[in-house]
Amino acid sequence: MIMPERNVQPVSDAVKEMALQLEREFGIRPLGADEERADDAYAVGHYTGSPKLREC
Amino acid sequence: MVVEHEAGQHVRIFINLVREVAALFAALGYGIEQLRYVFGLPIPVPPANPAQSLPGDATQQLGEDFLLTTSIGFNQQVVSNIDAIDAALIGILGATGAFAVLAVDKIRELAVWPRWIAISLFGLSAVLSFAGYAYGFISDQPEDVPRPALFVPDFARSGSKALARAIRTAVRTSERNMRIRTRKRIIALVTVALLISGAVVITYARLIGGAVGTAVGEVQVVVPS
Numbered sequence: 001m002i003m004p005e006r007n008v009q010p011v012s013d014a015v016k017e018m019a020l021q022l023e024r025e026f027g028i029r030p031l032g033a034d035e036e037r038a039d040d041a042y043a044v045g046h047y048t049g050s051p052k053l054r055e056c
Numbered sequence: 057m058v059v060e061h062e063a064g065q066h067v068r069i070f071i072n073l074v075r076e077v078a079a080l081f082a083a084l085g086y087g088i089e090q091l092r093y094v095f096g097l098p099i100p101v102p103p104a105n106p107a108q109s110l111p112g113d114a115t116q117q118l119g120e121d122f123l124l125t126t127s128i129g130f131n132q133q134v135v136s137n138i139d140a141i142d143a144a145l146i147g148i149l150g151a152t153g154a155f156a157v158l159a160v161d162k163i164r165e166l167a168v169w170p171r172w173i174a175i176s177l178f179g180l181s182a183v184l185s186f187a188g189y190a191y192g193f194i195s196d197q198p199e200d201v202p203r204p205a206l207f208v209p210d211f212a213r214s215g216s217k218a219l220a221r222a223i224r225t226a227v228r229t230s231e232r233n234m235r236i237r238t239r240k241r242i243i244a245l246v247t248v249a250l251l252i253s254g255a256v257v258i259t260y261a262r263l264i265g266g267a268v269g270t271a272v273g274e275v276q277v278v279v280p281s
Contacts, residue, residue: 036214037210042202
């Protein structure tokens with residue numbers, strides 16, 4: 001079960017379920033407890049739409 | 057001929073009277089305010105509506121999502137500018153081609169040196185506009201932030217960590233995109249300058265008689281038939 005941090009606004013169960021579905025659908029590696037994405041992981045190319053990093 | 061009913065005339069007169077009186081009161085109010093201004097008297101200011109005023113510490117209402125929205129919005133604006141410059145570069149490329157096709161006869165009639173200068177300017181303009189458009193594809197590609205397929209699951213898992221990462225990525229990406237925008241703008245300006253210069257060379261060379269059969273600076277005499 002996805003547990004958000006205590007200091008963030010709570011995410012509803014529907015959003016958590018949707019997030020799990022997205023991870024499965026796009027093959028995204030789930031983050032661990034103290035894990036973070038690399039820099040520029042959220043950036044995508046404007047022309048090609050391809051992610052800048054292929055780490056996920 | 058239209059005959060208006062007497063009651064209708066009275067209503068019309070009454071409405072006009074009300075309108076004139078209202079305008080008179082409005083003018084009086086404005087005139088009093090102007091007189092206060094002329095004589096240096098204090099102008100009364102209506103009290104602020106407490107419902108519309110901000111609380112003492114407005115920053116308490118601004119959260120991390122405000123930072124994310126601001127940085128993403130700025131990045132989107134820069135990327136939109138880049139799109140506009142790309143469209144302009146394609147337009148300049150098309151204009152150069154069209155001008156070269158339409159003016160091919162004029163260019164061919166030019167003497168050797170003006171002809172090659174004009175061809176070189178048009179060629180440089182076309183090549184540079186294409187290079188400016190392809191610049192983002194080949195080396196520095198503008199970037200959008202965040203990628204929702206990655207950001208949404210991360211936010212559901214780690215919350216503020218994902219939010220902070222997205223904000224940082226948006227800020228860094230917007231800085232890179234601004235550099236790309238500046239370079240593309242410079243390229244677009246240079247291509248326009250080259251295109252205009254080519255047209256000026258053709259026009260000026262023909263004006264001074266730099267066409268085939270005449271030397272540059274020589275007056276071309278046209279004998280009417």
